[in-house]
Amino acid sequence: MDIGSITSAVFLGLSIGSVFLVAALGLAIIYGTAGVINMAHGELIMLGAYSTFMMQTVLGLPFFICIPLSFVIVGFIGYLIEKVLISSLYNRPLDTLLATWGVSLVLMQGVRIIFGSDPKYVEVPSFLSTNIDLGIVNLSTFRLFVMFICLIMVLATWYLFYRTTFGIKVRAVTQNKDMAASFGINSSRIYSITFAIGAGLAGVAGSLFGAMNIVLPTMGTSYVVEAFLMVVAGGGGLLGSILASALTGQIQSAFAFIYNDTYARFLVFVLIVIFLRFRPQGMISAGASRR
């Protein structure tokens, strides 16, 4: 237990936490606004990774341009899903969960039929595949890049939801849909756009995770459960999700330091279950109605 290994564990925790948060952010926005548990979120991440892969191999676009483009592509897919399916299920929360679960099955299987089950790889610029040695800790540049994008995503989301007219409308609809409607806010339009933004953020997450690991039709499932736990433990809001991701990242890193990665994952899950026993509303409760 020297300073170096503790610092590197803390950095690893921050890095794990930022991955959680990148995966969870879109989910938190959709859940926080519309109360929809989007089980297809993992598959939207997967679609982001595949669209990045396609843009690189077919169009030859550089990685940095692929990231915003996956936001647009997956956001549009999310918009379609919301319009066609979810918009008619808003008063049936359990059925929304099931329907989006069906969507995830269809997306995963569709991608498997089109692209096959063999892994695909996303190319990254060479300077992102190096390591930076800071004396005490040795960090992968790509992990730092993920943290940086994570920060941008959080700031952009915060700005959109708390500093723009659109954000005021979203929060109005979240707090009281009928009252907002009586002030002329089209709530179903707000829901659609929010869903599209959440899906778009999943697309960005997909670009990053596709480059970090390999691209597979099943890659989404490994992120979605953790992303959900962040949202649930955080209490459904933006700030709660950030806090939960940061804390869970640190805890998992600490456990992984003592035991191994699998036990760390298992212990973190059990800890969240126990935590929710004593604080079912999550870390930061929205104060509004609990769904």
Next chain:
Amino acid sequence: MLKQNPYQNVRYQWGAYAVFFALIALIPLSMDDAFLLNQLSTYGVYGILALSLSLCWGFGGILNLGQGIAFGLGAYGMAMTMQMQTQDAADPIPPFMLNNGLDALPAIWEPFANTGLGIFLALAVPTLYCLIFGALMFQARVSGPFFAIMTLAMLSAIYTVFIDLQYLTNGVNGISPPQSLMLGSLEVDPYSTTSFWGVYIVLLVCTIAAKLITLSKFGLIVRAQNNDAERVRFLGYNVAVYETLIYTISGLMAALAGCCFAYLTQYVSPSQFDVSFSISIVIWAAIGGRGSLLWAILGAFIVQGAQSYLGDEFLNTWILILGFFFILVVRFLPTGLAGLVETLLGRLVSGGISLSPGIEQPSKSSE
């Protein structure tokens, strides 16, 4: 005065069960294809799973996305028991442990050397798990989609642990006991009519038990809390106790299904804890009709039957079609095929007026 829909008549319902099980009893009498018989026995396992989920989800409103946990724990318990039956005092350690470099039997495995104790544990461990997890969650009033997410999280956690504990569970390869289950001197050959009867008697007992539960006062309160938990609370009932109990009973049934599965296939692996398997259980119950015990079982038969009938080369497309079908059922037919039959019967009797109240989820009022 409107006539009652025969679908809702309890006497007719018992009649339908009798016909269903009588038809099943005809199968082994009229068939001598051992392979097909074994496959039909596995359908019985799927039937028990769908039934257990229907009891918990359709009647209790508790969507359990991790039904595979109780099922898998039961299956592992049974497979461990069967594995230990082939070991003796001179050679007490299963071969895969020797490959993992163990020189003594792990303490967790020791009780499974006794067949009775092993089967008891195969049922008791998942039941106890459901009791503890259910009590933790329901006392905290975690319900609805949140509970579903937590069951999914536990499923995924247990899946990774069973893969990781290579020396105890043989990792992804799973446990494949070399011999059939021995109950005393009776050998339960998985390809025999004995094992077929074994599975379907379990299914019969579970169905009757589940039906009696739904007809009892306990079942009434379970259904009431599904409709409006807050109001049931105001009437002085401890809703968490009822939720935990129905969840645990459903888990016990899934564990029974797991035991049957292990002796039928002589194989368990972490894929029993795979999310896609638990999705299948939900799909069976949803397509058949979550609110109907019999239709949930039929849903399992229909979906699995279609899957094996269409064959492996068509499997990828089949899963895609199944996914679309599932979305359509959730969107347009939340009561599944059962709801369709109920409505049609109602129309038939009363001439155009639907009596079915359906079991659509009421929009949860804010607390």
